[in-house]
Amino acid sequence: MPEGHTIHRLAAEHDALFGGRRVRASSPQGRFAEGAARLDGRTLLEASAHGKHLLLRFDDERLLHVHLGIYGKFGFGAGAAPAPTGAVRLRLETGPEAAGDAAGYADLRGPNACELLEPGEVKVLRDRLGPDPLRADADPDAAWRRISRSRTSVAALLMDQAVVAGPGNIYRAEVLFRQGVDPRLQGRALPRERWDAVWADLVVLMAEGVRTGRIDTVRPEHTPAAMGRPPRVDDHGGEVYVYRRAGLPCLVCGTEVRTEVLAGRNLFWCPRCQPPAPASSRAR
Template sequence: MPEGHTIHRLAAQHRALFAGRRLAVDSPQGRFAAGARLVDGRTLRDTEAYGKHLLHHYDGDLSVHVHLGLYGKFSDGEAPVPAPVGQLRMRVSGDRHWLELRGPTACEVFDPVQAQRLRDRLGADPLRDDADPASAFRRIATSTKPIFALLMDQSIVAGCGLIYANEVLFRAGLSPTTPGRLVGSDGWDALWADLRALMKEGVARGRIDTVHTVHTPEAMRRAPRVDRHGGEVYVYRRPGQPCLVCGTEVSRGPLAGRNLYWCPACQPG
């Protein structure tokens, strides 16, 4: 599932392509036909990313909400619009560009109340300037749940997914199973600042890189990581491989229904 940096990149891209333009919206597949009719012919005012959720705001106070989930994917190109191929949930076209959406978990039209309800149920998004990390810490500070699970809870930290949660905890030297109440305010401030910086870099680069300069392939004279997710990381999907910092084998185990990766030496429990 795409993490928050990908959704923020999409919001910026869609804004650049379509904001201020009157758009044609349809649903060749048919599953979004009723929603498409509501916004077809309207002008896109702006786009918004919040965690893993994307909103296209049209005039008339209507918004298209998209959650890509595991299989959702956007594609785009220059006009003319190609003939639809496959299960195309939503197609958006302007005078210069087109946009196609396939396989999302959610694609629906919201009014302002529904859009605000979505924001209200999400936690602090490290990529939003209006984020309130103190609100996240208030929940973390009283919780006995592992900090890994709390970072993955979208009602606490919106947009942080599996890769960022594993990597930011390694960089902090925190065991993923540390209860939230033991993290402390200074520890949380450091975690938040690092997560925000990593995710901002992810927006800029279009991939997740979490290793410090001294641990890059060039600096360590090692082969680059080969993985469909790309990017250089410390522990994510590296079980059994040596830790880039200390050489200890990276461990893997289940937690909160997800795969957890950590270095037993750098992140002692």
């Protein structure tokens, strides 16, 4: 599932292509035909993201909510849109006033959610999400209030979108490594200053992900060039410390990176750089 930086990049792409313009909307697949008809001819006023949720606001105050889930994806193109292929749930095209290089389209396939929300429904959606490190209105104290009362592991809490919206399996593994936190530590045992450092690191790392379109978490001294090692080859495309590096030596200390399944997801950490918390402070 795409992590939050990808959704913020999608918001920026929609804003660049459709912002302030009337759009043509259709549902070639037919599963969003009614919603597309309501959007057709409307002007996109704002494209934004909250965590893993894309939010497109139009001039009648209806908001298009898209959650890609595991299989969803957007495809963008310049110029006139070709005949649709495959199961295109929603196609947005620039309006008839666009011409030449200004014209373009976006095709949405396979999302977990594609729906129109009224303003009250938007509030319900956002109220159930935690603060997003990439949003200017984010309140890290709101996340801390939940974390500091929880017996759940910090690793699980960072994947809970009601606690922090946006990070996924990669960012949670990497930020806990960078801050030297045992991922099995109970939230209530995490010191406040360590939480502040985790949040600040997420803000920086995820903003860089928005800028580059990939997740890179290693510090300058641990890049392939600095260490004289080959670049990492992985489908997420970034240089990382522990994610999917189980059994390999830690880039910092050389200890074998470990993995285990936590709440149905693979967790990765270095037992030396992330010293084990006392047994009484670990989630069970």
